[in-house]
Amino acid sequence: MTRRVAVTGIGVVAPGGTGAAAFWDLLAGGRTATRGITLFDPAGLRSRIAAECDFDPLAHGLDPELRDHADRYIQFAAVAAEEAVSDSGLDTGQEDPWRIGVSLGSAVGGTTRLEHDYVLVSEGGQRWDVDHRAAEPQLHLAFSPSTLASVVAEQFGAKGPVQTVSTGCTSGLDAVGYAFHTVAEGRADVCMAGASDSPISPITMACFDAIKATSPNNDDPEHASRPFDAHRNGFVMGEGAAVLVLEEYEHARARGAHVYCEIGGYATYGNAYHMTGLTGEGLEMARAIDTTLDQARLDPTLIDYVNAHGSGTRQNDRHETAAVKRSLGAHAYDTPMSSIKSMVGHSLGAIGAIEVVACVLAITHQVVPPTANYETPDPECDLDYVPRTARPRKLRNVLSVGSGFGGFQSAVLLTGPGGRTR
């Protein structure tokens, strides 16, 4: 016996605009926010492009203490969480704080700050026996990955289960999934769920350069992220955060909250195959989708939209296409499947949560966001990827799927008004 879990608030910091309204405007317009890197000098790198957030912490009312001391990815999360809680109408001061949880994901956490201070203490990479006297006093907060959930919990006085999830590029989906379990199984009545990453730094760009995972389309950054297109050649790094307020359904109804949709199911599996590689079959992702649909007792033909991982690497898009065909059967060909990474890039752990928010907005607007830059079909990717232009559609049951380094394969089901719920 589990409880129904409603989404009652959303917040997002994404490339191309801060806030859910600006984010949806970008997606619905099919515009891309990818560009040459400005956050540092990328000279010498193979991939010198990214989807960056034009983020002004002051304009978004960030606490001055956080503005001055917190890492960029923490600032993103704090702003997204503030928007989500405000949107939910939840008065956190009136709630039992021990019944409010936090579940936030991040793939690389404080590495940008860790790298910054590393340069200081090592004299620019010259010494192994680093000099601690050159480090900043707050460095331990970048070292500890749980700073993320801790800061957001403090922001709202949450005292229930607080956790940080780090399953590579499925961190965001899994953080939503863990929060779903937390509320459904009764460990909290409200849980802030989401993820944040700010990985646009020399070390993170260099490590993806080393395995040629990122796109070298430096001369045409606006069109560099090309999920499912025959000419795709890697993902474009992104950054950002998204937070959702998940709430026990009756708790939400009792306070008259607006319910965007419900979380209908969640599952994750490992592929036990390779830390970065994916098979052409997509067996494990298909299993995650199947389990998620089983939880909701939903027939696969009732899926109206699949929000793809769609990173734009050759193997991911092939893998994922195979997985969705395996799970949805012939219905896969009638189901729009798009990748917003074509527009906002791939923000590693954050993107899963950003994509769930995109799904919530798609259900709200009854519009499928497109895959920008999709022009040339690839015979191995033969589904309906919603090329370039958003598409109105009746959306009740929506799937969001993801794959992550480490072999993680995750799926989250959202059920909107008129959709099947348990």
Next chain:
Amino acid sequence: MSTQRPGRAAVTGIGVIAPNATRVDAYWKSLREGLGVLDRITREGCDHLPLRVAGEVRDFDAAALIEERFLVQTDRFSHFAMAAAALALDDAGLGSGDPADPYSIGVVTAAGSGGGEFGQRELQKLWGQGSKFVGPYQSIAWFYAASTGQISIRGGFKGPCGVVASDEAGGLDAVAHAARAVGRGTGAVVVGAAEAPLAPYSMVCQLGYPDLSTVEEPDRAYRPFTRAACGFVPAEGGAMLVVEDEAQARDRGTAVRAVVAGHAATFTGASRWEQSREGLARAIRGALDEAGCAPEEIDVVFADALGVPEADRAEALAIADALGAHGTRVPVTAPKTGIGRAYCGAPLLDIAAAVLAMEHGQVPPTPNVFDICHDLDLVMSRARPAELRTALVLSRGLMGSNAALVLRRGGDCAR
């Protein structure tokens, strides 16, 4: 109230890679004898730093335990986790060959420091030589998910895989996470945490923790619950468990070493130790509640024992708040004072110790601790024989988490 059915998740395998031992039998022997192994840090490039004492894993030959293809692409923290996982799987009788149903075994780890030594080496290449010198494994060795991914690949485990990137208490959360996955139908989960935070830059990153002990004499550096408490001593290592569906374990004829009976977690803010009193007490009550366990049934408490006076006081009071009069009578121990505090690995080492204590009917002592200044029955100097059916393991994290886990002795849960 949690809807999780209690009593289903059995501990059937334990693997330990700790400063005092890299085998479970040796680990128990060292704990029982109360040996302290805290010592001067010998890792390369660390001897000039103002943190001199830690629990180092010295008797560990990664190359003898882990295949070359995994070794080159992983940090020391994953070496520990992979080695401990293999020991735990062997112990559970699941160590040989691919699983019949790969989806029936999942992997969950907690991680609080990531692959720091590997990361520092690659940062040095990047900044010292240039971006083209960064190797292909940096993207999979430094991040927190490395150990879960590699254990899954090495064993062929496709069940639910997860990573709690956390402060210390996340070690208990990971075990609860695994127990819940079992409750939802996964046959077994390889779960635990191991850390390797003693690389030079990782140590620099820890220096900002106000709770860190920088006392240079090993036997005086970590003395919780005393007037001489001066912070905690970090350590490396950890433990992995096999947590398995109890009925499946009995069907396989595998010994149920313990049952994960209850867990709860709360949050009271980083370094707000006074407030951790209520948070920890609530976590204890929640865990007892989930376990269907009365306070008087708790036979031993493995304390968090941070070693910060304010935090020690909060913990002693939390135990009293949650267990009532029984809180001042129940034996409490903190074997981690002899080996240090291995971040997320610490509560896993305590779980391993608790299972061993129940099996042997002895409460291991708290090394280096004498003359406590709190109203606790802390077991000191030597192990104390006792009938132990139920153990309570406590953990708090430097970022504000509090967690409690109730374990029942394996033999008592037979149906």
